Amino acid sequence: MISLLGPGARLVDAASGDVLAGEELADRVAAAAERAATWPGVLFAHFPATVDAIVGYLGALQAGRPICLLDPDLHTDLRDRLVARFEPGAITNGKGDLPRGYHADGAVWLRDEPSAVTPHTDLALLLTTSGSTGDPKLVRLTPTAVQANAHAIAEALGIDGGEVAITSLPLFYSYGMSVLNSHLLSGATVVVSPRTFLEREFWNDVNAYGVTSLAAVPYQYEMLKRLRFDPAKYATLRTLTQAGGRLKGELIVDFHGRMSAVGGRMFVMYGQTEAGPRMTTLPSAYLPGKVGSVGPALPGTTLSIRVDDGSETTDPDVEGEVIFRGPNVMLGYATAAADFATGDELGGRLSTEDLGKLDADGHLWITGRLKRMGKIFGIRVNLDDVERLLVDTPPVAAIPGDDRLTVFVESDEEQWPAKIKARLAEALGIHSSGFEVRSITALPLLANGKVDYRKLAEEGNA
Template identity: 35%
Template sequence: MTSVAFDLLADGAYDAAALVDGTRVLTRGQAREMADGIARFLGDGTKKLVMVDNPRSLSGALAYVAVLRAGHAVMLMEAAGQGDAPRLIERLRPDVLMGPSCVRAADASPHYQRHVREVPHGGVARWAIGADPAALAEDLALVARTSGSTSEGKLVRLSYDNLVSNAAGIVAATDIRGSDLVATSLRLDYSFGLSMFHSHLVAGAAVGLTTASPTMDRFWTDVERWGVTSTGMVPSTVRFMLQDPESKARLSVLRSLLVAGGPLQADSLRRLREAVGPQGSVFYMYGQTEATARMTCLDPELAAEHEGSVGVPIAGGRIEIRGPDGLEVGPGRRGEVYYKGPNVMLGYAVTRDDLALSDLCGGELGTGDIGRLRDGVLYLEGRVDRQVKVLGEKVNLDAVEAAAVSALGGTAAAAVLTEPDQVHLHVEGGPESLKRLRAWGLAGLGIPPGCLKLRTVAHLPRTPSGKVRYHSLS
């Protein structure tokens, strides 16, 4: 039977902590009652698309929980993404806008009431004028955005079954316990951060609401004050932490650290495990928004034996490696990674009309990533769309980057094909970085002579989830 709601607070005792914000702690019972009040505010049983802003605030988190409990569909909008709000509102025509930023974003739109209503338990809302002719698919739960590292981000349609199955798989893969408390170190309008919110609440654990990053002192103040046991990091944050002399003391208080959002060198993972110490566990994961959040997880106990891998599929998932002919290849052979599982999206969306569509993927996703399976463990080797021809030779730009980063001892680099037969390698830092790279030997990058240009940048442009924005480099 298809799920048409998702109760994140279903399990756990009434007086168990659910949401922590500053010095305020909401129990699961209190949060349920508040969410029910917001659900009543949304009205009758007509399914609505609700845009909720600032989900890492208490009012935003409660609104999000309420929308899912009531069986509506939701799109989240963090403050950092508010510049996109007017465009997304016009494209998707949400039935209700909740939160001050979303309400303001519709000031110039003729499709929304001028009147602003007070939302129970905090915040404001603005309603659409009249009924939108495009109904919503019954099982639509979430419209999520991809991070857009090689292109502008896409809108992904996720079902209630997608959310439920992925949360359960992550709970099992990362050993989340009811006694845990996770800090929202990542934006919730992207899949990695939101999956931590889902999986911890589903497990009966608590969520500490903070907009601070682990790169900020304020974040670690919250960790100490709340008794945080778990948090998440993307590779760019990991690299920062490994350079921070205080990182070992800070990371050592965590029971588990979740890492995803892009490739991370095996050496960096080793150093991160050492910093966390024997009392904690580092879970390295691979996922895409199109698969709700995460598809594989490297168990810490397997990390040494399968160094450089992203682990095995989460419960209910299956990985296949396929060749150019679309057929599955044998163990150890290279090809495109395909994922099958109940967490695979319904499909993409461009306009409101697309939100009425049924499942177009059938539980199967071509990831666009290149990889191999060895003993059932997945090793990634770059992106299909990052393979280019230079003077007739096939060049994997991700492999070029990996070689440069290794030669530079972890300094970030990004390779792009800017014109035919011309690869630009952007390296963070100054002239000393290029000097080290030249001393190592540029031939090791695998680019035909005369086709490589080196450039330095203070900081590579990145998406909110920490991935390099390749389309911003030239």
């Protein structure tokens, strides 16, 4: 069981202006907890940006009912595959036809025959991995992991009861969820809005409700630049946070400068869903001097680097796999319903599969990804390195092929394929025939804003 409601926590419905706080909020969550306690097994919850959905989520956690957060617009085929694999006892906020083996009980879909699996007593929250395939694994998190990460984020960012966040990210995405958790636990306010940066009403809500902080992923910062974002237009907005992938250094400098000009701050963060989800925060005070770093480990956690012989070190400038330790590390993955009964498999130690190094201040610098590799004429090539070589071109994404690489470039200008092919051949010392460069109108993105490499691989093999 877990309560994420700190004293003074408030939810504001941007569409109606209604405020849910104090005893009324606590009572609504308690009622949701009573309902969730009557449902068997694990709860699958489609999680739109609505007050009702948030209350249901808080209630499930309070009742000790393990809850899995899903995209509210999840395609029915994928939903049904997940349901068949994981056998949830109940499904909320579902759309369309019921999955096979379920019946409607009011707004909730209940399983006809209860699953034979009893969830482990330490299981509280399930999140999908970012989904490089059509059948994502689930990350298993404990109540301690959820609370510890929310507390650590609040401490690192200085979140208190006076802060006002807005739902600028999907709530089923771990970064969006962590913004919600850290603010409510700190007794702060969350403005619940289904709108996006592209809608004038979103920015009207920022001013109308006195929003103080805004969270965004890299593609949203690209969008903000195109929108000519000016923080001076929003009197209360004084904090930007960024996670969800590498943001170009020039954009970090740009937005740090915009915020500094109005007495504000920008924080760069690094995390993985497997760590519930955030692991580091680079304080605004270190910008622009440490552009490219993601900062030190969150309070109560540690970082080390695993080198080729399997040992770990915190010595500066030694490159290897980033190892994270903390109370927010997952129990392990679930690939089927039987895994819900499994306890802790990791002991608080997460092998991130990211390559990186620590500097003399203990700040982390991510340098690549262990498994983002391809081969060209038998030569192993880091795909992240390939994309970094093209940082000054239109957005690109590289995928492996049969002894070659395919690079997609987001541009309809005829010059780019030839330029990119020539640059890669020269920089990597590999004949240009090892690269195929294709123009694409827009790189496909996952719900969390990261490139959908699976879709690109399908196009590359088409």
